[in-house]
Amino acid sequence: VADAPESRSRRVALDAMGGDDAPASTVAGALRARADGVEVVLVGDAQRLSAALVRAGQPDALEIVHAGEVIAMDDDPALALRSKRDASIRVAADLVASGDAGALVSAGSTGATLAASLFAFGRIRGVRRPAVAAVIPTAGGPGAEVILVDAGGTSDVQPEALVTYAHMGSAYARVRGVTSPRVGLVNVGEEPGKGNALAKAAFELLSEVEGFIGNVEPAVVLGGDVDVAVTDGFTGNVLLKTVEVLRHDPEDPGAGAAVLLGCTGTVLVAHGAATPQELAAALRTARDAAAGNLATRIAERLAAMDDTGGDGGTDEEDTSG
Amino acid sequence: VADAPESRSRRVALDAMGGDDAPASTVAGALRARADGVEVVLVGDAQRLSAALVRAGQPDALEIVHAGEVIAMDDDPALALRSKRDASIRVAADLVASGDAGALVSAGSTGATLAASLFAFGRIRGVRRPAVAAVIPTAGGPGAEVILVDAGGTSDVQPEALVTYAHMGSAYARVRGVTSPRVGLVNVGEEPGKGNALAKAAFELLSEVEGFIGNVEPAVVLGGDVDVAVTDGFTGNVLLKTVEVLRHDPEDPGAGAAVLLGCTGTVLVAHGAATPQELAAALRTARDAAAGNLATRIAERLAAMDDTGGDGGTDEEDTSG
Numbered sequence: 001v002a003d004a005p006e007s008r009s010r011r012v013a014l015d016a017m018g019g020d021d022a023p024a025s026t027v028a029g030a031l032r033a034r035a036d037g038v039e040v041v042l043v044g045d046a047q048r049l050s051a052a053l054v055r056a057g058q059p060d061a062l063e064i065v066h067a068g069e070v071i072a073m074d075d076d077p078a079l080a081l082r083s084k085r086d087a088s089i090r091v092a093a094d095l096v097a098s099g100d101a102g103a104l105v106s107a108g109s110t111g112a113t114l115a116a117s118l119f120a121f122g123r124i125r126g127v128r129r130p131a132v133a134a135v136i137p138t139a140g141g142p143g144a145e146v147i148l149v150d151a152g153g154t155s156d157v158q159p160e161a162l163v164t165y166a167h168m169g170s171a172y173a174r175v176r177g178v179t180s181p182r183v184g185l186v187n188v189g190e191e192p193g194k195g196n197a198l199a200k201a202a203f204e205l206l207s208e209v210e211g212f213i214g215n216v217e218p219a220v221v222l223g224g225d226v227d228v229a230v231t232d233g234f235t236g237n238v239l240l241k242t243v244e245v246l247r248h249d250p251e252d253p254g255a256g257a258a259v260l261l262g263c264t265g266t267v268l269v270a271h272g273a274a275t276p277q278e279l280a281a282a283l284r285t286a287r288d289a290a291a292g293n294l295a296t297r298i299a300e301r302l303a304a305m306d307d308t309g310g311d312g313g314t315d316e317e318d319t320s321g
Numbered sequence: 322v323a324d325a326p327e328s329r330s331r332r333v334a335l336d337a338m339g340g341d342d343a344p345a346s347t348v349a350g351a352l353r354a355r356a357d358g359v360e361v362v363l364v365g366d367a368q369r370l371s372a373a374l375v376r377a378g379q380p381d382a383l384e385i386v387h388a389g390e391v392i393a394m395d396d397d398p399a400l401a402l403r404s405k406r407d408a409s410i411r412v413a414a415d416l417v418a419s420g421d422a423g424a425l426v427s428a429g430s431t432g433a434t435l436a437a438s439l440f441a442f443g444r445i446r447g448v449r450r451p452a453v454a455a456v457i458p459t460a461g462g463p464g465a466e467v468i469l470v471d472a473g474g475t476s477d478v479q480p481e482a483l484v485t486y487a488h489m490g491s492a493y494a495r496v497r498g499v500t501s502p503r504v505g506l507v508n509v510g511e512e513p514g515k516g517n518a519l520a521k522a523a524f525e526l527l528s529e530v531e532g533f534i535g536n537v538e539p540a541v542v543l544g545g546d547v548d549v550a551v552t553d554g555f556t557g558n559v560l561l562k563t564v565e566v567l568r569h570d571p572e573d574p575g576a577g578a579a580v581l582l583g584c585t586g587t588v589l590v591a592h593g594a595a596t597p598q599e600l601a602a603a604l605r606t607a608r609d610a611a612a613g614n615l616a617t618r619i620a621e622r623l624a625a626m627d628d629t630g631g632d633g634g635t636d637e638e639d640t641s642g
């Protein structure tokens with residue numbers, strides 16, 4: 001994992017063609033983020049992006065990198081990625097691979113974003129499949145948050161994967177300023193031995209992980225007494241979406257975007273329906289994660305874990321979503 | 322499945338010793354329910370229950386059936402049930418078995434309540450294990466609600482179980498006044514083929530079920546566009562508890578209690594921390610479910626389904642929780 005030189009690594013490549021209302025929403029989000037000091041590179045149809053900037057009254061505010069194709073939400077990610085060599089998500093991922101940007105943000109297809117990232121700069125050693133990390137505000141006070149991993153990446157996993165999620169989530173929590181992250185296993189009860197077969201097996205393995213505090217019910221996850229909550233991508237996605245339905249708050253720092261943990265680069269996926277405000281927040285989060293060398297931190301942590309037995313990630317299953 | 326004679330079947334047996342603050346909370350809840358016209362029978366330590374009624378200023382308001390023992394929350398349900406023959410939950414379940422009451426409510430151990438119910442009056446034919454049905458208010462307008470099955474009964478199940486849940490949930494929805502219940506499968510996306518292995522397999526089987534509308538994300542579950550949402554007990558419990566954390570509303574008709582579907586009697590389990598108001602709501606729900614002949618409706622529906630292939634419930638696994 002090589003971090004890009006300081007100046008370029010501060011830039012965030014935005015797939016400006018991804019999202020329900022792109023490029024209007026993405027350009028508006030990028031302009032907001034720029035006002036907050038984030039250097040954004042717009043990737044997509046140069047003519048349309050220029051026109052959107054003109055309409056916004058800021059024709060020269062942002063750098064544009066042209067990409068002539070777009071991967072649609074209903075395209076097969078792996079197929080589309082191969083056939084559309086000039087797709088915006090692919091060109092944006094290449095900017096990160098070449099070090100011309102430090103992070104990637106897309107509100108397009110999560111599958112295509114993951115596939116493009118894996119294709120352009122690959123996975124961290126020890127990671128079988130990247131996981132989605134969602135940052136959810138908690139009742140633990142101002143700024144308090146919990147990182148939910150996996151919030152929607154892989155539905156069926158082995159217990160070992162949750163150990164990787166714990167390490168990756170901890171590394172992310174540290175980058176976000178938590179000194180000694182507490183890690184919990186999402187479960188239906190607090191006592192050891194609770195839950196389904198996956199949770200029971202994962203509990204045993206997680207007991208060896210630094211900072212593991214045991215099973216956590218939703219009240220604890222959302223109550224501020226844990227920093228990282230790990231679960232399979234099915235349960236995590238149901239939990240995340242339930243929270244989003246009941247507590248949609250445009251001021252949420254993490255609303256509308258999640259980090260893909262396990263790529264050798266910083267990648268954020270935003271909702272297709274993300275607002276300019278949410279996209280701006282995602283761009284800030286991406287900038288900060290890259291500045292904190294998130295991928296390097298995860299790689300270091302998993303390398304240390306590998307010495308004591310990792311999840312033995314292989315090179316299979318590279319591109320799907 | 323025999324429904325008790327009308328007069329006695331209207332009575333609800335309350336395990337007055339179950340719950341964090343029992344018997345104070347249970348007696349207070351029973352008195353509230355009585356004010357709403359529910360005939361409650363208090364089951365538990367007669368001396369303590371009489372004293373609680375005296376303290377409430379209504380010494381003769383409720384019938385008491387004595388039971389000298391209590392099953393604690395941390396007791397093993399099956400073991401405790403066998404050794405404590407005079408446990409309040411057991412005596413209360415026996416009242417339903419003998420037809421002296423039409424329904425059972427307990428805020429004690431769910432496992433013990435399930436075990437006592439199975440021991441006293443058993444399962445409906447075609448049901449491998451009873452499921453927990455939680456009624457959750459939705460955004461579908463005043464009184465709109467969704468029945469979530471399984472909301473916490475069995476964590477690891479076969480896809481066939483979700484078909485049984487769909488039929489039981491539909492029967493319950495009809496008892497609650499829904500003419501043509503819409504049934505959805507809780508999932509992380511709406512398209513067929515989404516989800517984990519269980520959801521994918523269940524989707525195929527559910528396609529044959531009357532009223533099945535497909536996959537439903539949390540936004541649909543809570544949005545009022547489905548009447549019954551089926552899932553495994555692990556996912557369902559995480560979803561339910563997340564809703565409870567974020568939307569605790571003492572006016573919720575279903576808050577604090579859930580029905581055990583699949584017993585040949587009407588059984589409600591309430592939270593250990595249920596308030597008197599919530600216990601009163603649970604007692605009303607129990608009265609109404611019994612009056613609607615819930616168990617008979619479920620048995621009829623599963624019998625009809627059995628002709629076309631049920632989940633082949635066996636007589637194993639009778640008592641655990």
